[in-house]
């Protein structure tokens with residue numbers, strides 16, 4: 598039987614991060630001592646009061662459909678969060694709760710882009726962005742950056758890439774996969790270009806809370822009414838509350854865009870899980886006191902891993918200012934990132950994600966959302982592996 602697969606689906610690249618992850622898990626299941634640096638999720642447990650709120654919701658029978666864009670209580674809690682943390686005023690009607698931040702991103706792209714539209718994506722990028730753009734029949738336009746600029750695009754670089762077909766610019770700060778963080782001035786300059794050229798910004802701020810060394814996250818929507826009018830902020834519960842499996846993300850948008858996304862979601866997924874939303878309310882309205890301890894632990898691991906990576910001949914690594922990733926440059930070692938990671942997994946039982954998955958073949962992504970003991974062991978092995986190549 599020959600099955601015809603739509604061109605929409607057949608143009609997608611399968612996720613390399615998931616492939617590495619499943620190979621590593623299989624090796625672990627076979628009893629091998631694998632160190633996993635592939636994870637894209639926190640290694641901490643969801644805080645107790647958040648779990649309790651969801652459990653209570655189930656016990657009280659809160660297990661039916663909800664309004665498709667989320668329960669009013671959660672949309673209000675999200676509006677309050679934007680006011681409190683970002684000085685951004687959104688009405689609950691401008692907030693859409695979705696089944697994960699990834700789903701929020703996809704909704705934004707589907708609601709704003711179509712055939713012939715161009716979407717500007719700085720590389721290294723989160724690997725789903727270009728695939729989502731292709732699913733909307735639009736065209737990803739990749740802006741290459743390197744460790745020389747801490748993986749950041751300049752306003753001039755952005756301006757030069759804009760054409761009459763440019764619809765959307767995707768900004769992700771702090772970044773997955775590089776951990777880089779744009780300064781307030783840099784964000785404003787990028788926002789100014791988009792405002793001037795009439796380009797929308799999808800600002801993925803899911804790592805907002807995970808910043809180090811006293812650095813600060815800035816939302817591009819907060820600079821002026823014009824910036825606000827050009828921006829859709831994408832966010833979610835996954836990273837700051839360790840709720841990756843709950844599938845709860847959200848976005849804030851100008852009214853007409855929120856309305857369009859509401860319609861899309863009402864005919865596709867409908868509401869995110871009812872009792873997960875109650876957990877989301879508890880997360881946003883409840884105590885935030887888990888964060889300082891998590892941040893201190895991440896910061897400690899980051900410093901150690903950064904210093905160790907730089908001590909390996911042939912590897913150099915800029916320090917990350919946010920998220921929980923480092924993105925070392927391995928180009929001097931003479932292997933493609935795919936070969937490097939495949940051999941590292943085979944020979945040393947260390948799983949890392951090849952940079953090519955994020956549009957940057959000279960690098961690897963190392964997630965430090967794993968224990969210090971794992972990080973020490975994994976880096977000992979990477980050190981030995983790299984010296985063996987030299």
Ligand SMILES: *Cc1c(COP(=O)(O)O)cnc(C)c1O
Nearest residue numbers: 697698699723773803833835846
């Ligand atoms: C983790 C992540 C998301 C959202 O993930 P969900 O699990 O779908 O909430 C969005 N953007 C980036 C860059 C991420 O790393």
